[in-house]
Amino acid sequence: MLNESGPPHQPLLVPEKDFNKMMSDLQSRLPSSDGEFSEIAKKEFENMSKDQLDIIRDLVNTESEGINLEDPEDVQKLRYSSSNSSTGSNPPLTDWSGNHGFKLVVSDSKKKRNATYEPALNKLYVQQNKAVTINISYNANSFVERNIQIFDGSLQVRAVAVFTEPEWHSHPVNVCYEHSRNSVKELKNPLAEHLIRCISSESTYHVDSS
Template sequence: STTCTPSGPPMSQETFEYLWNTLGEVTQEGGYTNITSKESIDYAFSEAEDETSISVEKYRITSNDSISDLLNPIIGQTTTASSMSPDSQTNIIGSSASSPYNDTITSPPPYSPHTSMQSPIPSVPSNTDYPGDYGFTISFSQPSKETKSTTWTYSESLKKLYVRMATTCPIRFKCLRQPPQGCVIRAMPIFMKPEHVQEPVKRCPNHATSKEHNENHPAPTHLCRCEHKLAKFVEDPYTSRQSVLIPHEIPQAGSEWVTNLFQFMCLGSCVGGPNRRPIQIVLTLEKDNQVLGRRAVEVRICACPGRDRKADEKAALPPRKQSPKKGQKVNIINEITTVTPGGKKRKAEDEPFTLSVRGRENYEILCRLRDSLELSSMVPQNQIDVYKQKQLDTNRQWLSMILARENKNKLMKKVKRPQHRPGIKSRT
């Protein structure tokens, strides 16, 4: 703004009206003058005081048709804003003229639909055990009778909880030092594998929409529940992760643990829910969304916790070296005795044997068999084949002769049979 005090007499009324009417027009050079005021602008002239004050702001409007402005919109925006600033004398970035923008060019922040949203829960929650300054810890008291039909069981070697669906499982909490008042315990299920850890864990649609275990319940889609009167079920609007909050309580007189009953409302094999993906329950001690302690335990929700625990513990054992069995020695001996050299076999064929028999007739029959066997062993194989073929031909000839003789006998019998004439009775 500029304050003008004329040294001479004031201008005439016609000159002032002409100048006043041309203030809102744009000149050929691009000049434009605008007069702004919060109140209505009136020109007043007083004879007592021969002076007046006018606030004038001058702007220059220019067109940004350069290629650099089209390629880089940030420079174009900065140049336009610099040219529209009051009393600007240049459009070059980084000049000595006053400008509300910095000389350095910064890129715009990346677009995110959740820029204005803040969540106390990170997108990938930590599952590292952290007792904190107050020694936060959890434990599981084993059931009195661990059988295959037990509703829940905990494996110390695997650090894994096996629990049946929709049954209560007691979890005990303890702090070595008293935490500040107003602390809460958050139980939140997460997936264990890196490819699934960013997905929130929820119940499958089948169990979430059924009437069983859902009547008058405020959170039918939550996988983890707690049977506490002050339990609060929370779903984060940023990560969509579901959790249950319960107040931290002081142990009763004579005990060092605080027990709370939890339920898990979906099987680990449900499609649309866990879908056979291993899950963990992250239990954190918090105060005003600040984690003071953390414990994580793997959970398997199944129909038979005792059976699955024994199977997993057996599979986790290291393989044992198999000791040699006694049966292997017997097999080796059998293999050795079955293999005989060819020399011994030839000696056994040439070795003579003596056979005792009673009766002269039997002895002669055996002698004929002996002679025929010895002679057959001396005859070449081709002669044996020729002999066999002759025997076959001879047998065929004998068979044909026998058949022809039988047919001839049948015909002769038919011819010799007497024919009965009509009217003549045979004598009896």
């Protein structure tokens, strides 16, 4: 879960206990009144329309499974570095496939409770420290068609979380202080503040030092 005192409309990541409780309430069509939700989860729940809730109820009927992204063994697979490489202070929010047919699709996860994407709502629901499969494709022939000779068949993809509100658009989206640090206020691991992670030995993590 991200910092509840932070910017509004932050991506919602709630603890597994809260997530399961919310899903149980949705399935039973009974709203929660026992105060067990975090404030962020309550606000998200209250802002959903009846149609949105009905869609979610249809998606949460199976067993939970996934990868613990805070497992030390998983973290060891990842690489981290500080870099001045920046995405700019005003990253775009519109979909654009570019000249090479770039396409990103969230894998159909309707049979998994740990991560569910609903196209009708354009929302991805993910339990904290769980994984979701993202499929990425592009048209390699377009490089030949455009006479790009240096293309060797491999590309790098950068993923960045962005706030949609203009006043927060240039601010980084990080994991909150409470969930990124241990009892002595030290980072749990070098990647603890990164909201987006990938279980791959080829993944690298960068921080804009500015």
